[in-house]
């Protein structure tokens with residue numbers, strides 16, 4: 001079930017430079033949303049900016065969902081200025097979330113930068129449903145871009161920090177940190193971040209025989225499967241079609257079906 005609702009902003013706090021957490025009162029969406037799904041958020045009244053912006057659910061509670069977001073351009077800048085009590089149109093929950101399979105002995109979450117935004121809800125689901133505390137790799141360019149470490153520790157997760165400049169944790173890329181943790185065939189690895197980071201991290205996971213799920217991003221217009229604006233190439237053909245829609249078939253995919261070579265990494269943030 002998906003909804004298009006006017007939701008009240010309960011909180012909207014800056015948690016790091018240009019990165020915010022917004023909590024929305026959205027009981028209907030919270031009731032059906034699962035970790036890895038997302039919503040499309042209206043960022044202003046009127047027709048401009050025209051398109052809603054996609055944001056995944058950071059946390060899902062009984063009456064609220066929260067999103068963790070980085071100010072990238074006009075839409076997210078407008079979001080960051082909304083005050084508690086304001087209301088905005090939210091469409092969701094959308095897309096396919098993370099599969100939860102308790103048979104894996106190790107669950108390893110690998111987050112690159114703001115890609116962490118989808119993972120607190122997943123870690124909570126793994127703790128609740130599998131009684132498993134995932135290992136977490138938080139990777140970012142620099143110390144001030146590492147988010148949610150305390151939240152994961154409060155859930156009992158072991159957190160490994162990797163920064164490009166060595167300002168916190170170890171001076172490693174996410175993929176190198178994953179290699180250090182030695183995933184195996186009994187592991188499931190969950191990855192979200194810049195495309196190049198997801199490609200290299202998935203390669204490490206799959207080479208080790210681990211199962212690997214990735215949460216992809218793409219520019220989205222409708223968020224609902226109609227416009228084909230968000231397609232990426234897959235390796236497998238379904239009904240004569242190799243393209244998959246990130247909004248409807250994903251955003252979470254089995255990494256092995258994504259044709260990473262076909263993606264133009266130069267386009268990434």
Ligand SMILES: Cc1cc2nc3c(=O)[nH]c(=O)nc-3n(C[C@H](O)[C@H](O)[C@H](O)COP(=O)(O)OP(=O)(O)OC[C@H]3O[C@@H](n4cnc5c(N)ncnc54)[C@H](O)[C@@H]3O)c2cc1C
Nearest residue numbers: 053054055056068069070072073074075076117217218219
């Ligand atoms: C399924 C999904 C879930 C997402 N979840 C989150 C989240 O939880 N937190 C978060 O901070 N961001 C998330 N994003 C990215 C977020 O939607 C974009 O950063 C946002 O739409 C940018 O809007 P803007 O108006 O501020 O910037 P714009 O002015 O539209 O664009 C500014 C810059 O951001 C790039 N950009 C715009 N949209 C996207 C996009 N969808 N993916 C990648 N780059 C983009 C543009 O190319 C441009 O360089 C998600 C994207 C998708 C597809």
Ligand code: FES
Nearest residue numbers: 223225227228247
């Ligand atoms: S955003 Fe329209 S099909 Fe995915």
